[in-house]
Amino acid sequence: MNIKTPKKLIEVALPLDDINVACTREKSIRHGHPSTLHLWWARRPLAAARAVIFAQMVNDPGYERGLGRGVNKEKAQIERERLFGIIRKLVLWENTNNEAVLTEARDEIWKSWRETCELNRSHPDAAELFNPGKLPAFHDPFAGGGAIPLEAQRLGLESHASDLNPVAVLINKAMIEIPSKFSGNPPVGPFPVATGKKDRTYEMHEDWAGPKGLAEDVRRYGLWMKDEAFRRIGHIFPKVFLPKELGSGEATVIAWLGSRTVKCPNPACGITMPLMSSFILSSKKGKESYVLPTLESDGKITFKVQSDCPEKFGDPSKGFKRGLSGIFECISCKTITSRNYVAEQAIKVGLGTLETAIVCEGKNGRIYLPANYIPPQELPPIDNAGLTIKLSENPRDVWCRNFGLITPADLFTNRQLVALTTLSDLIKEVRLKVKSDVLKSNKQNVDLEEKALAYADAISVYLTLSVNKVADRCSIVCGWDSSRDSIRNTFGRQAIPMVWDYAESNCFSDSSGSFANALDQTVKSILMLMPGADGFVVQADAQNQTVSAGKVISTDPPYYDNIGYADLSDFFYVWMRRSLRGIYPDLFATMAVPKVEELVALPYRHVSKRAAEKFFLDGMTEAMHRLAQQAHPCFPTTIYYAFKQSDTTDVGTGNTGWETFLEAVLAAGFAICGTWPMRTEMSTRMVSSGTNALASSIVLVCQQREANAPTVSRREFLRELKVELRDAVEVMIGGAEGLSPVAPVDLAQAVIGPGMAIFSKYSAVLEADGRPMTVHSALIIINKMLTEGGDEFDADTQFCLAWFDEHSWVSGEFGKADVLARAKGTSVDGVRDAGVVEAGSGKVRLLKPVEYPADWNPEEDNRTPVWEALHHLIRALQSQGESAAGVLLARMPELAEHIRSLAYRLYTLCERKGWADEARGYNELITSWLGIEAASHEAGHIGGQAKLDI
Numbered sequence: 001m002n003i004k005t006p007k008k009l010i011e012v013a014l015p016l017d018d019i020n021v022a023c024t025r026e027k028s029i030r031h032g033h034p035s036t037l038h039l040w041w042a043r044r045p046l047a048a049a050r051a052v053i054f055a056q057m058v059n060d061p062g063y064e065r066g067l068g069r070g071v072n073k074e075k076a077q078i079e080r081e082r083l084f085g086i087i088r089k090l091v092l093w094e095n096t097n098n099e100a101v102l103t104e105a106r107d108e109i110w111k112s113w114r115e116t117c118e119l120n121r122s123h124p125d126a127a128e129l130f131n132p133g134k135l136p137a138f139h140d141p142f143a144g145g146g147a148i149p150l151e152a153q154r155l156g157l158e159s160h161a162s163d164l165n166p167v168a169v170l171i172n173k174a175m176i177e178i179p180s181k182f183s184g185n186p187p188v189g190p191f192p193v194a195t196g197k198k199d200r201t202y203e204m205h206e207d208w209a210g211p212k213g214l215a216e217d218v219r220r221y222g223l224w225m226k227d228e229a230f231r232r233i234g235h236i237f238p239k240v241f242l243p244k245e246l247g248s249g250e251a252t253v254i255a256w257l258g259s260r261t262v263k264c265p266n267p268a269c270g271i272t273m274p275l276m277s278s279f280i281l282s283s284k285k286g287k288e289s290y291v292l293p294t295l296e297s298d299g300k301i302t303f304k305v306q307s308d309c310p311e312k313f314g315d316p317s318k319g320f321k322r323g324l325s326g327i328f329e330c331i332s333c334k335t336i337t338s339r340n341y342v343a344e345q346a347i348k349v350g351l352g353t354l355e356t357a358i359v360c361e362g363k364n365g366r367i368y369l370p371a372n373y374i375p376p377q378e379l380p381p382i383d384n385a386g387l388t389i390k391l392s393e394n395p396r397d398v399w400c401r402n403f404g405l406i407t408p409a410d411l412f413t414n415r416q417l418v419a420l421t422t423l424s425d426l427i428k429e430v431r432l433k434v435k436s437d438v439l440k441s442n443k444q445n446v447d448l449e450e451k452a453l454a455y456a457d458a459i460s461v462y463l464t465l466s467v468n469k470v471a472d473r474c475s476i477v478c479g480w481d482s483s484r485d486s487i488r489n490t491f492g493r494q495a496i497p498m499v500w501d502y503a504e505s506n507c508f509s510d511s512s513g514s515f516a517n518a519l520d521q522t523v524k525s526i527l528m529l530m531p532g533a534d535g536f537v538v539q540a541d542a543q544n545q546t547v548s549a550g551k552v553i554s555t556d557p558p559y560y561d562n563i564g565y566a567d568l569s570d571f572f573y574v575w576m577r578r579s580l581r582g583i584y585p586d587l588f589a590t591m592a593v594p595k596v597e598e599l600v601a602l603p604y605r606h607v608s609k610r611a612a613e614k615f616f617l618d619g620m621t622e623a624m625h626r627l628a629q630q631a632h633p634c635f636p637t638t639i640y641y642a643f644k645q646s647d648t649t650d651v652g653t654g655n656t657g658w659e660t661f662l663e664a665v666l667a668a669g670f671a672i673c674g675t676w677p678m679r680t681e682m683s684t685r686m687v688s689s690g691t692n693a694l695a696s697s698i699v700l701v702c703q704q705r706e707a708n709a710p711t712v713s714r715r716e717f718l719r720e721l722k723v724e725l726r727d728a729v730e731v732m733i734g735g736a737e738g739l740s741p742v743a744p745v746d747l748a749q750a751v752i753g754p755g756m757a758i759f760s761k762y763s764a765v766l767e768a769d770g771r772p773m774t775v776h777s778a779l780i781i782i783n784k785m786l787t788e789g790g791d792e793f794d795a796d797t798q799f800c801l802a803w804f805d806e807h808s809w810v811s812g813e814f815g816k817a818d819v820l821a822r823a824k825g826t827s828v829d830g831v832r833d834a835g836v837v838e839a840g841s842g843k844v845r846l847l848k849p850v851e852y853p854a855d856w857n858p859e860e861d862n863r864t865p866v867w868e869a870l871h872h873l874i875r876a877l878q879s880q881g882e883s884a885a886g887v888l889l890a891r892m893p894e895l896a897e898h899i900r901s902l903a904y905r906l907y908t909l910c911e912r913k914g915w916a917d918e919a920r921g922y923n924e925l926i927t928s929w930l931g932i933e934a935a936s937h938e939a940g941h942i943g944g945q946a947k948l949d950i
Helices: 016-026 046-057 073-090 099-119 147-154 166-182 212-236 339-348 399-403 414-441 449-472 515-527 565-580 609-630 656-667 714-734 744-750 752-760 775-787 795-807 814-823 828-833 866-880 882-889 893-913 916-927 929-939
Strands: 138-140 159-163 253-263 272-274 280-282 289-295 301-306 352-362 365-370 501-505 535-539 552-555 637-641 647-649 652-654 670-678 697-704 711-713 764-766 837-840 843-846
Touching: 016 046, 016 073, 016 670, 046 073, 046 099, 046 147, 046 552, 046 637, 046 670, 046 697, 073 099, 138 147, 147 159, 147 166, 147 552, 159 166, 166 212, 166 449, 166 535, 166 565, 212 414, 212 449, 212 515, 253 339, 272 352, 280 365, 289 352, 289 365, 301 352, 301 365, 339 399, 352 501, 414 449, 414 565, 449 515, 449 565, 552 609, 609 656, 609 670, 609 697, 637 656, 656 670, 656 752, 656 775, 670 752, 697 752, 711 714, 714 752, 714 764, 714 775, 744 893, 752 775, 795 814, 795 828, 795 843, 795 866, 795 893, 814 828, 814 837, 814 843, 828 837, 866 882, 866 893, 866 916, 882 893, 882 929, 893 916, 893 929, 916 929
Parallel strands: 138 159, 138 552, 159 535, 552 637, 711 764
Antiparallel strands: 253 272, 253 352, 253 501, 280 289, 289 301, 352 365, 637 697, 647 652, 670 697, 837 843
16 A cells, blocks of 8 residues: 655745745854854754754645645645745744744644644554654764754654764764753752852753753863863963063963974075964054064074064065965075975974964953063873874875874874863763762752763763864964964864964963863853754664664765865864763774775775775665665655865766765665755855855755656657756746745756756666666756757847857957857847947957946837846946846836846856856846846836936
8 A cells, every 4th residue: 555645845845045044144153053062064054954854844735635636726825835934933043942933843743744644544554654643753874963863853853863973973962862861950060169250050040941950060060170170280371471561460371372393404504494374463453463583693593572574574474485385485594495395304303393472361452472471381291092093194184194293193282282181081080070979969860870870971971072172272283363363273174284383272261272162162052952852873884774764864965075074083083082982982992983984985095086986876875775765755855965166067067976976866766856955055155256166055855766667768858858947947046936046156056956856757768779878968968958048039149148158258250150140040230230249340249248338228229139138237237236227127027037047047158168257247137136126116117117317
């Protein structure tokens, strides 16, 4: 008996613009955001995860009880708008833990589930699959940073998360498993006695609902840990005594600044030369500060700090740097090193360090002093246990290896190592204190030692995450941000870089990089973790896991070769292992993060790029097959996919990772039944930077393909694709009423969805020779259909399209233009009379928008190609803004849809050819379209009565 499955909202419609606005805004929220619990390199916004899971669970009202019978379209749209209203509230950051909003969303999920159960109550597996009193559980097999399982839990689903990476597993335990275990319990830790101020936290949280008690205990034991660490090693972080002109008295050091050094390659010189890439300490206006080196007669280098930089030092923003990373000029003999020399010396004898300046916290801001204000400190012995493993030989993501930083221990100064090992080792003592306090207080009704130990383990996890946050801003590859007067973190990008001018934070200050700061962020993050159901986390390989059985699935798998998660995770893993190996012996059984099975196509792990691609394809196919076979049959599976940058060629926009991933999805037995481009990425680089950085993740909505899916010929596929894709593109560029259209930069990726939906519903599309069409071929066809065509445009516009494709704005031969014009059903004289080309002296050239006359009136123009109307709109928009463009559009409303369609086509053409400057005008027009249309309606589509003043 077939399962009667109502179509879900995500298969039909979404308020995409509202979701994207919320995602974009969320990226700027730091304080209290769960992402600040611990760094992860590719975390989805909570708003996107929440909206996708809700729409994945809720029935679409456009189909009567999901049986394929259409209902009244008007009623369906009213009901759909009601569901959109829930999503619009649900994605707002302010409503993250708004119980009224969450209850409304959970009620809709329950309503849809009970309807589905009612439809299938006669099914032979009804008892197993359709329990109206219990929602299906949720699973994310590539849990990563935990955003998706966290939002499933918030929506009331029992949430399961798994990942191969131990760092990801621990993050997920902290996000969904631990809070659900200890929610609602009061704190057991004693008040910190040395805070120096009234303890208001207890007064604020007397009800101890949700994770408040847990967060408070993390704060209390964290403060004890900080005080105890300072008692043991605080002397290696001394304060400074300020001179009278700087305010006198003691000041806390925020950071020690230093430079890497190498022996000068000139044998006649041979000094220890500083590899300073900048002399700037602060570039804030009115507070400029520079650290300037002086070579003494004995060959030593001293430093002074002053508010100006003499001309003899050259460009202070470059320091001694003279080219690419690793190329520097000697302060003494002016010899310039080669990158190879510095790398060779770094690996053979190691780079040195030279302290240059210190940064203090003053009454009126930062105070910069030369390094000799504080004499060198004698350090206690360093225990490097577990820190001497080799970092991965990943040439792209682990750059520091090129310059001798081979082990995790090499990434820290001796003082940093003392601080981090002391904090890490103290966690074991905290664990014993928590256990003892729980048993003594018994406030949590804990009458078994095992439960007391579980709570102690939980506190240990959060304090370990806090130490990791310190490590991220307490390594020798952290630089100083002179524009913000603060320390940069290790992972400013998805790599472990090489930094020549480093900043060493004081982990006992209250500034960025301190344990107090990290602890505060951890506590605020815990307070946002309000579980709506239980959570469970295990370490599992997605290729052979069985956790997905019978569960709703939404996941964000690795993106081909974009990020070497395991390689980067070693930085944090060594500290986690030091603190938590006794608690999670299986999770931390290996010296480093498991890498062999990780599903990323990194060539350095394989014999070739092709072998890496095959490894990814085979592994991802198996992982997707697991999902297709195990997922709950009543719900689609949603899969996020994005990549750094598209590969644009003369055949369209594609990407090896994207194609390989799609092959894996289809080979696993999935059919694609919907796609949604969502703005989940931090990057805002568009055509303005000369690149096409993807601004979206594409959320694939997948269902298991019918076992008896038919085959189809190439000709039939093309015929169906032409009709369906045209309609889909119209919806994307037109948008629903009140919603923004898909941005041009995303269209090439977004249109893949409806195209692949047609391709994937068949068991095969057969070429003329009988062979199955490849994913690569299908993508080329889809891209060509997006960029080619133009039959709906007038003859003059068709000529301009073809001529622009060949010549852009550059002149071409008249003879070629004449042949092309005749083929398109027009003439060169005709397009010249239309006012869109310049023709003379045997040459023909398209006019740029800036060359179009400002006094043009479409009502007085007897020949107005869509090409001309579009470029007049661009001229008006760029010179006078949306209002002027809207007034102009009001005088030719019948051309509006053609204008917009042509703008998309031209943007895609420019993107394909790499014409960034040409693409910008079309992108600006589309992104401003709603405003232009609004201005047009305000002016009124009333022909000559519309006021035109441009």
